[in-house]
Amino acid sequence: MLDDMPTWLQPTSPAILIIIVALLLATLGWTLVWLPTHRHPRRHHAIGQQSIAVLVSIALSLMLAFVVLNQQNSWFTTWSSMGGVGDLSHSETVGDPTPTSQDPIAWQTGTPTDLQADPRSNPAFGEQSWVDPAPEGQYLTVSIPGPASGHTSSALVWLPPSYLDHPERFYPVLIGFPGLPGSINAVADGLHPDELITSLSSQGQLRESIVVIPDVFPDNVDTECVDASDGSILMETFVTRDVVGWIRTNLRADSDRAGWTTIGYSAGGFCSSMLTMRHPDIFGSSINMSGYFVAGFEGPKLREDGDTTYDLTVLAQTDPPDVDLWFYAAKDDQMAYEAWQSFNSVVQPPTSLTTELVESGGHTTQVWAAGLAPGLKWLGQTQPHFAWQAA
Structure with missing residues (x-):
């Protein structure tokens, strides 16, 4: 009404x-x-x-x-948005069909380096209040230097419950991105990925995974996770070279791209889809909640008007990457819904896009918190490196 x-x-x-x-x-x-x-x-x-x-x-x-x-x-575009998250009203997959219920890949094991073996003795983690045993996993705040980007940033790292007990085991990785304004704590406190991963793992629906949440919006500058035309900000480089390099050096991370995914909401949703589509050699999948598919800057523009480098609708048509994307939003979130319509219409193999839309809820944390659980379930159902294995 x-x-x-x-x-x-x-x-x-x-x-x-x-x-x-x-x-x-x-x-x-x-x-x-x-x-x-x-x-x-x-x-x-x-x-x-x-x-x-x-x-x-x-x-x-x-x-x-x-x-x-x-x-x-643009939190609420209609009055009904304020009534909470509506029921699921649309679900589809376009492009390359994404198989479900695949046979899971066994835990990747091997001999870790001295830095990877035990984070408690790794100087990259600094002084931490370690918990062992850690039945709920543990968050750590670290500083990630930027030799490639020139940007040094804090990040949250979540190690799953079994991490310290299995130095021979290498884990899949989720890199998370907040919206704008936002912070690394907004993802942890607003969406609680640690609790969801632990819960889904106990239910046999998702493998324990490492979560890393870097600060891609320093001082709430709208970077859109891109490299600026003038080189003043190199956030894409920071994530794909500095953050990924830090993870591979200091954590026991799955070596296969299929064991790496990105997760984000709003502006962070764009970061998620963009980084996965532009770097399919690093990431195999993406979870985008209420995001969009063309970089749109609030404040100084880091790319010139007409520059299609970060237009994913163009990339999907001209050079579609072999990645699996998942998108979730409320239909009354006009910005996200219209962005999805434009992108959904051009997706083609080998790219796969699975979409779940709820009827209402607006552009709010409630929608993203409601969306993360089905997104992680999708990850466990379609990506063998994230499919459940006993911890």
């Missing part, structure tokens, strides 16, 4: 902003001008009128602040 309202009455419409501002000005005029000159003769009535006026003014001020922030961030 709320979605049947005309567009100009939806929360991202300028008309809503004008209406609230007009109501707020009228209420302030009533509070500050009319009531003091037309005070009710009975004191308790006068106090009641003034109290109501103040409360209405506060409510309208808060509503105005919410509408402004919502229009800036």
Whole structure:
């Protein structure tokens, strides 16, 4: 019913902003001008009128602040979006069919280097409060230097519960990206990938995996994870050479690209799909939640207008990579939904795109938190290196 309202009455419409501002000005005029000159003769009535006026003014001020922030961030494009995450309403796979229920690959094993064998004695991890045993795994904050990119950044590393107990075992890797504004902690605290991986592993639906969350938006600069035309920011280089190199040097990571995936939401969703599609030699799959497929900068543009280097709709048509992509969003998230429609129509083999859309929920953490579990299940069902093996 709320979605049947005309567009100009939806929360991202300028008309809503004008209406609230007009109501707020009228209420302030009533509070500050009319009531003091037309005070009710009975004191308790006068106090009641003034109290109501103040409360209405506060409510309208808060509503105005919410509408402004919502229009800036596109959290809710319809009123029904505010009712929570809707039911799954669309599911499909285009391009190369993605087989499910594949036979899992056995744990990759081998002789680790001295740095890989035990992170507790690896200086790259610095001073940490190690937990052993760690039935829920453990997060560590590290600093990743950038010899290739010139960018040094902090990152969160999550080691799964069995990691310290199996120095001979090499694990699949998930690299996670937040939205903007955001931080490395936003992924950990908002989506809880550690809890989901542990839970799905206990249910036999996903293999224990390493999670690494690098800071790709330093000081909330919208890098879109790209390399700037002028070389001032080399974030794509940072992730694909510095972060990946650090992981391979310091962690026991699966050596096969099929054991590497990217995960992100909103701007981080674009990072996820872009890095996987542009670097199929490193990543075999991607989980993109409410992201998009063409770099779009908020603030200084790091690439020139008309530059299609980071336009994934062009890449999907001209040089489709052999990767598996998974996309999840709410239909009332206009930006993500329209981006998916454009991209979905051009995907072709050997690229595979599996999509799950829910009816409502907007561009919110609730949608992404709801989407990560089915995304990880898809990973365990379609990628043999992530398919469950007893830990």
